[in-house]
Amino acid sequence: MSYALQWTRSLIFTISAYVMMGVLGILYFPWAIFSRRGALAGCHAWCRWIRWSARWMVGLRTEVRGTPPTDEVVVAAKHQSFLDIILIFGAIPSGKFIMKRILMYAPVIGQYGLRIGCVPVNRGQRGKAIKKMVADVAKGRQHPGQLIIYPQGTRIAPGVKAPYKVGTGVLYEQLQQDCVPVAANVGVFWPKRGIYRKPGLAVVEFLPRIKAGLDKATFMAKLEDEIETASNRLMKEAGFEPDGMG
Incomplete structure (x- = not known):
């Protein structure tokens, strides 16, 4: 397969990945608003879609x-x-991540990140955020x-x-x-x-x-x-x- 053809297929795959992020984000949003399980389900659905589509779209x-x-x-x-x-x-x-605070404002990623329990931090304040997360888990305010x-x-x-x-x-x-x-x-x-x-x-x-x-x-x-x-x-x-x- 030529490089140009594979690159074109890769471009289509990349565009479709972002489109499906938006589609699944909207579909799961009503559930995600009321339940962390809904947010996790939406994120897992997108992960499954990426693995499935990568296989047939780009051979990965x-x-x-x-x-x-x-x-x-x-x-x-x-x-x-x-x-x-x-x-x-x-x-x-x-799963949850320590994420840059600016990502809170990114469409779909920010909203779902907060719902699944990601910890937003400013540069240089990671240690403070971790201590708060540990305390919140212990007090039942944060999901393990x-x-x-x-x-x-x-x-x-x-x-x-x-x-x-x-x-x-x-x-x-x-x-x-x-x-x-x-x-x-x-x-x-x-x-x-x-x-x-x-x-x-x-x-x-x-x-x-x-x-x-x-x-x-x-x-x-x-x-x-x-x-x-x-x-x-x-x-x-x-x-x-x-x-x-x-």
């Missing part, structure tokens, strides 16, 4: 490996593109669930080296919850920027959980080693050689 198959958690844990994931967000959130029952975080802080292209930020370790200590690492190779097929989507098999893999109670330094070393090792394995499986880059 997706797979979730390992055991997604259903209890209250921290999910610390490799972040390569928007696709890993879709696969991880779609695989767990009650799986808090999804990205230890490198942003999307990192395959083969690019980037440090793991200590804030993840601080969060692990504050919440006193198990942490489930997640590896990914999705950036090989769905880049952090641009329209083009490459055919193939994109994978996220839930790894064995890291139990609560480790000291921060030990936790961070273990987390980075497990995520990077597994992600490199998945990228090599996809035909990408991460050791030759960065």
